Amino acid sequence: MVAVIETNSLTKTYGSLVAVNKLNLKVEKNTIHGFLGPNGAGKSTTIKVLIGLLKADSGSAKILGQEIGWDRPETRAHVGYMPELPKLPKHLKGTELLDIYGRMYGMTEAERAKQVPELLDVVGLGDRGTDLIGQYSKGMQQRLGLAQALLNAPELVILDEPSLGLDPVGMVEVRDLMKKLAKQGTTIFLSSHLLHEVQQVCTQVTIINRGVEVTSGSLEEISSRVEGPLKIEVEVNNLSKPILEKLEALPFVDNVSRSGKKLLIELTTRDDVRSEVSQAITNAGGVVVAMNLKGESLEDVFIDLLGTREKES
Amino acid sequence: MSGRNTSWLMKFLAIVRYEILWNIRKKKFIGMFIVAFALATLTLAGGYITSAITGEPVDADPEFVISSNAGLGGLVFFLFAVVTTMNVISAEFESGTITPLLAKPLSRTTVFLGKLLAAFLTLLATYSFLIIYMAIGSFVAYGPQTNLHLIPLSLLGALFSTLIWISIVLLFGTLSKSSLMAALGPFGIWIGTTIIGQILQALSGQGWILNYIPGVGNFGYVDGSPLEGGFPVSTGTDSIGANLVNYILHPAWEVTYYKIDIEGPAQIPSWVPLSTEPLSNVILTSIAVAVVYFIVFFAVSWYVFKHAQVAE
Incomplete structure (x- = not known):
């Protein structure tokens, strides 16, 4: 299987705190890969290193076959990223934000004209696109955060706690969307603290704790590794x-x-x-x-x- | 996606658009624009206010728009630099919007330059509007104006002067990642050079130091001391536009610097001449100082931004 994310002894520290410790992560193509761990396990730090927001202290990482390096925008060209509780510029309208982000991805006017309203519909913001983001509720900002992550029809989507702040209906919609994207061939890397969410949508799972990989594999494989009786x-x-x-x-x-x-x-x-x-x-x-x-x-x-x-x- | 246009220019212009929309929708910017508009109107109304007080008629003044530098001066430069730039980098970090922005396939240099161009274009549009307003207002209030062809030079000087303040605001904002520090740091410099610097200059005679600090600079006089009705010339980076216009109109001007001497036997303050230099020297020095600060501050800001990590 082709790996779309591959890290090799990836390490990131904040002063004396080792947030990610020699992590060897492998996310295979066409999977929904859950990334689990307790609070402070190093999930978001790992993702930020992969996206290029944080610099690794040592080790290496590849996204879609390219070394991430530092400030290498080409590694993000086919990646969609939804941060945890995304903070989006409040002075822009929903449609404006997606249009501007679309330009940043190099999408043509025709592509943006088609994609922006479609995505707003998909995330349930079809009738609120012309409102300023500052007027959006937390859940609506979460939905827009998801839309911007899918804007460039990415090969790899990295979602950091996508269900946070969503109502139950929204959560189900997000899960259905993830499954639909996976069927279309998109690889999804899902960081979530909602274990039932991961269990429902993921085919592969990596669990980390204190920056160290605890286990990785399919759900069945991981279950079989658990020692002790039922x-x-x-x-x-x-x-x-x-x-x-x-x-x-x-x-x-x-x-x-x-x-x-x-x-x-x-x-x-x-x-x-x-x-x-x-x-x-x-x-x-x-x-x-x-x-x-x-x-x-x-x-x-x-x-x-x-x-x-x-x-x- | 087929046919995707991945040109650098398109991405760069996307950042410019993103930033301009932010600039013109900021309450701070709108407020500052209203203040600048009010100041310009007050400048235009100055003659009429004096007339109302003294009872003397308002004279026609064909030099009004040029002599007032179209109403653009140090305070306006400083304030516009703050409102257009204090949020450029720091607010993105403070609000967290930097995270989705830097996750896009743009280099940090592109983001940085796009934000700067947006600030420049915002200022260009604002100053152009104010200058046109002043030119029309001067015509209406003080009759036909002369030397209007020098107005673009005033505009260029105003932009250049503001860019120095922008580079300072940007430096503080990038280093501290705090909008408050981005505003307070330059404010300290502005207060220091404008008020404290002038006092030190007048009393110590060491005003030349101010020539090498951004802002209003040293004060010299043409055709005699202030007591003799000499025309004041400030030498700092804030006065590049006004000095360029003065140089074109009066290329032979010599600027003399003074100190206030209060140590005479009668203890009466007197203005003691210290040195004299051509206005062209003043302009060249202020431009050179501006360029050095501009390059150094922008380079440091760019480097810091390029290597900034987004932990939150």
Whole structure:
């Protein structure tokens, strides 16, 4: 697979703070690549180095096959970038901003005339394009920030927390748009703290913490790297001692703890044994109201890999 | 995208457009324009105000527009430089708009030069409007005007003088990334050279130092001391336009510098001549000083901007 982003021991420090530490990142073409990490992990710093806003202390990086260097505008010609909570010039109107940015990308007048209204429609600002950006709400500025990132029909789109400040409908629209762009062959590099968002749209994921890559790969690969058994959380009506005994007797159950109507069953396996557990509860006279497998969602993987599960609990 | 025009000029003009729209929509700029317009109107009305007070009729003055340098002077240069430039780099950093801007495929040199050209064009349009207003107003108020062909020279001088202040504002703004510092730093220089410098000059006789500092400069007089009705000539970068016009009208002018001596036996202040030089020397010195400051300040600002990192 062709890499559209490739870093080699990329390092960036702020004084004594190492924000990005020898990062080896690889984003393959035609993927939606999630970039995850807790606050201060170095996600935005990495992106800013890639875009040319920050200078790396050491290491190297390539975007679309070109070394990023410093102040090399040609490396950004086919890249769209949406910063986290984009700050856009308030003195311009939405259409003016996109038109001027379009000129900066070297788009012809005909291209701008077609692309600008289309993009405003796509992000839901079709009827507000002639308003000054200073009159836009935070969510509307976020939408315009997304539109400007897609203006040059980029091969690579880098989105830093695109759902921040959006209402639930807006979030869904952004996810749908990402999927649509990916289908059209655009590579998307998505930095997000919304794990369910990443889980819904991304095909590949890189997790970093304190500037260091924790893991990288497809969602399935990453899940399989998580050590330790799964857990099942189950809510049971008619919860009784025989049910607990029955569950504890199951060969793949390590421990069962109770909290009101809820049971947390710790397993000795990573196999999905929900049907066996459900059957055991029913046989012992209980009624399963709800059941969740814990330890396989991206959130579980994220917490597990960052070693913060204990702190969280 | 096929047919995409990737010419440098197109991108450069996009920055110019971006910046001009910002300039003319700034409340500060609109406010300053109103102030400059009011000052010009006050200059035009000066003769009539005096007439109303003294009761004497207003005389025709064919030299009015030229002798008043079309109403453009040091304070206007300084203030317009501040309002057009204080936000050029610093406000982009302060507001965060620098992030999406520098993510576009433009070199930082292109961004820097485009912003400068925009400031220059904004000033050119503003000063042109004010000069035309003054020329028409002078005709209406004081009758037909002479030497109108020298007005472009006044305009050129005004732009050049303002560019020096622009380079100072830009330097402070780029180094500090703060619009407040971009305004306050040059303001300190302006106050220093305009007020403190003049006091030191008059009392110490060391006014020549002001020839090498941007601003109003030293004060000399033509045809006698101030007490003898001598015509004042300021030597600084703010007066390049006025001095050029004076040189064309009076090429033989000699400028004499004085100090105020209050150490005589009677303790009565007297103006003691220190030195004399041709007006052409004054002009050449001020232009050379302006060019050096301009190049150095712009070069430093450009270098700092080119290497500035955008962390926020």
